[in-house]
Amino acid sequence: MDLAHLNDRGLVLVGCGRMGGALLQGWLARGLAPKAVHVIDPKVPGWVAERGVSVEGPGPADPAVIVLAVKPQMMGDVLPSLSRSGGADRLVLSVAAGVTLAAYGRAFPGAPVVRAMPNTPAAIGQGITAIVGNDQAGAAALDMAESLMAAVGRVVRLTDESQMDAVTAVSGSGPAYVFHLIETLAAAGEAEGLPADLALDLARATVAGAGALAMHEDEDPAKLREAVTSPAGTTAAGLAHLMDPETGLAPLMRRTVAAAAARGRELGK
Ligand SMILES: NC(=O)C1=CN([C@@H]2O[C@H](COP(=O)(O)OP(=O)(O)OC[C@H]3O[C@@H](n4cnc5c(N)ncnc54)[C@H](O)[C@@H]3O)[C@@H](O)[C@H]2O)C=CC1
Numbered sequence: 001m002d003l004a005h006l007n008d009r010g011l012v013l014v015g016c017g018r019m020g021g022a023l024l025q026g027w028l029a030r031g032l033a034p035k036a037v038h039v040i041d042p043k044v045p046g047w048v049a050e051r052g053v054s055v056e057g058p059g060p061a062d063p064a065v066i067v068l069a070v071k072p073q074m075m076g077d078v079l080p081s082l083s084r085s086g087g088a089d090r091l092v093l094s095v096a097a098g099v100t101l102a103a104y105g106r107a108f109p110g111a112p113v114v115r116a117m118p119n120t121p122a123a124i125g126q127g128i129t130a131i132v133g134n135d136q137a138g139a140a141a142l143d144m145a146e147s148l149m150a151a152v153g154r155v156v157r158l159t160d161e162s163q164m165d166a167v168t169a170v171s172g173s174g175p176a177y178v179f180h181l182i183e184t185l186a187a188a189g190e191a192e193g194l195p196a197d198l199a200l201d202l203a204r205a206t207v208a209g210a211g212a213l214a215m216h217e218d219e220d221p222a223k224l225r226e227a228v229t230s231p232a233g234t235t236a237a238g239l240a241h242l243m244d245p246e247t248g249l250a251p252l253m254r255r256t257v258a259a260a261a262a263r264g265r266e267l268g269k
């Protein structure tokens with residue numbers, strides 16, 4: 001992160017909820033001066049002003065970056081009030097699902113715009129974010145966007161904006177699928193007679209451990225699955241249901257991701 005540049009010109013954060021708040025915490029942890037950040041949000045969380053971040057007044061006159069972290073449905077209200085703040089040397093970085101580079105381009109003519117899709121593990125610095133920029137976003141703008149998002153985890157660059165709705169459906173929404181997996185695994189354990197707290201503890205630790213192993217081994221997940229599965233054993237009996245081509249997880253996940261991606265496309269209209 002080019003801290004000197006950001007600390008000098010400032011950064012405006014519009015929307016400081018779960019995602020905006022996680023980003024702000026990441027930037028402050030990386031050394032961004034609290035006074036260099038100006039937050040616009042009708043419900044700014046108390047900790048923001050307590051950390052010394054600016055929450056009142058007009059904010060910096062010439063910020064280096066405007067970060068948009070409001071709901072896509074709010075963007076129609078927010079963009080007109082900000083559009084005069086655009087400029088060729090001011091990066092607009094948005095984390096909103098669906099809203100297209102073209103829509104930001106209309107609000108901020110000539111400005112470099114980068115869309116980013118993070119996910120909630122950002123709150124503990126373990127997010128993954130995909131970014132893509134408009135034609136005005138050159139190497140410096142993309143590098144700035146990448147370094148801002150890297151404060152909360154890994155960053156990957158997309159080759160084309162058309163990939164963004166699928167990314168949103170996989171990694172943006174994905175944590176919710178995984179949390180639901182924990183819920184359903186725990187409920188199934190309870191149905192087999194385990195106490196609720198033990199079932200939840202086992203399910204949570206299993207998903208966390210398997211996730212860590214998948215990253216650690218950097219191996220094909222199919223191989224990791226096979227290593228759990230003894231011939232004619234318990235896992236094979238379970239997977240016969242989970243991997244059923246008609247009723248198993250694959251067709252369900254296909255429908256899940258397709259519905260999320262379709263919603264992203266709708267939000268962009
Ligand atoms: N929560 C998630 O898992 C992810 C969210 N996103 C995107 O992040 C954006 C924000 O989502 P969350 O942080 O989850 O929502 P949130 O509801 O936690 O935060 C939104 C914030 O915007 C504020 N706000 C509302 N109207 C405003 C206005 N007119 N001006 C300034 N601030 C205003 C709200 O007070 C709130 O603090 C969305 O566009 C979403 O698509 C992206 C990736 C993952």
Ligand SMILES: O=C(O)[C@@H]1CCC=N1
Pocket residue numbers: 097168172173
């Ligand atoms: O549900 C949503 O629309 C946002 C985008 C990805 C995760 N949460």
